[in-house]
Amino acid sequence: MTDVSLFDYPLPPELIAQEPASPRDASRLLNLDRASGRWEDRRFRELPDLLRPGDCLVWNDSRVIPARLLGTLAGDGRAVELLLLRERAEGRWEAMVRPGRRCRPGVRLELAGGAARAVVLGRTGRGTRVLDIDAAGSVLDLLERHGLPPLPPYIERHAAPKPEDWQRYQTVYARDPGSVAAPTAGLHFTPELIERLRARGVEIHAVTLHVGPATFRPLAGHTVEEHRVEAERVTIPGETAEAVSRAKAAGRRVVAVGTTTTRALEWAAAERSDGRAATGEAHLFIRPGHRFRSVDALVTNFHLPRSTLLVLVSAFAGRELMLAAYAHAVEARYRFYSYGDAMLIQ
DSSP: OOOOOGGOOOOOGGGGSSSOSGGGGGGGGEEETTTTEEEEEEEEEGGHSSSTOOOOOEEEOOOEEOOEEEEETTOOOOOEEEEEEEETTTEEEEEEEEEEEGGTTTTEEGGGGGGEEEEEEEEEEEEEEEEEEESOOOOHHHHHHHHHHHOTSSSTTTOHHHHHHHTSSOOTTEEEEESSOGGGGGOOOOOOHHHHHHHHTOOEEEEEEOHHHHHHHHHOSGGGGGOOOOOOOEEEEEEEHHHHHHHHHHOOOOEEEHHHHHHHHHHHHHHOOOOOOEEEEOOOOTTTTOOOSOOOOOOOOOOOOBBHHHHHHHHHHHHHHHHHHHHHHHHTOOOOTTTTTEEEOO
């Protein structure tokens, strides 16, 4: 058994990024070579120079929905905050609620200043509830009108985002709505950088993994093996599956943009070995000992201590090397988490 404390590290609070870099590709990039164990400090705009002609780069094109909704308890007006996670049936949603103690089964809520009403039906886990939501039109319409970008709670303005967060907490290539958190490794890409990658001879393809609580929930229990990952919806288009298969057959690298893309590709490799399109619910938990079948290099942000994402990158690069690289990033004053800097592991 692997104790979760092995995936801990000290991080000064001031290194938690509160603002994104401007422009996007001005963020820093720690280039880590797994074979030599060496790293170098670069800028994200240098990514085309660090990749190889013929690399097959794959990103997650899921689009973040404005899933955070503010409301009050019907009757006494005390504030509540919802993060709508997934629709179970028409008008019935699973949501994370804060504070959970105010949202017991049977409690009624006023949402978005009276634009909708909801009743709590029951609990689904710690801090999560099932709600029936009564709105004029669909709940997705309600979110488009009144929802907020689902900034993570370590960004201090998460309950009152700035206007620019609507754009910056979204990749420039986002297409298919469904995520309740951004696939943050992709936040550094700009249209100009993408053109430079293509000019370099890098193929670019997409998968879709709608980011849900499985991606950002902390490790539960005392050991890594105790943790169970909730399923997230994945689509691997036929074009992407074939491109990955061709790259692997030709000895070219598959470069995943982000841990969500990594999970999607590795789930597909485990589910299907024929290189064809795949759609399903991925509950793969990548931890040390995992044999990577698809991904050869990884673009990723710096992740929270004791998180499944830190476990994933440790499985890819080795725990000791990863923690040493993180220690360097702290010393070199890199910016951490969703709006922070990036790492290229190759």
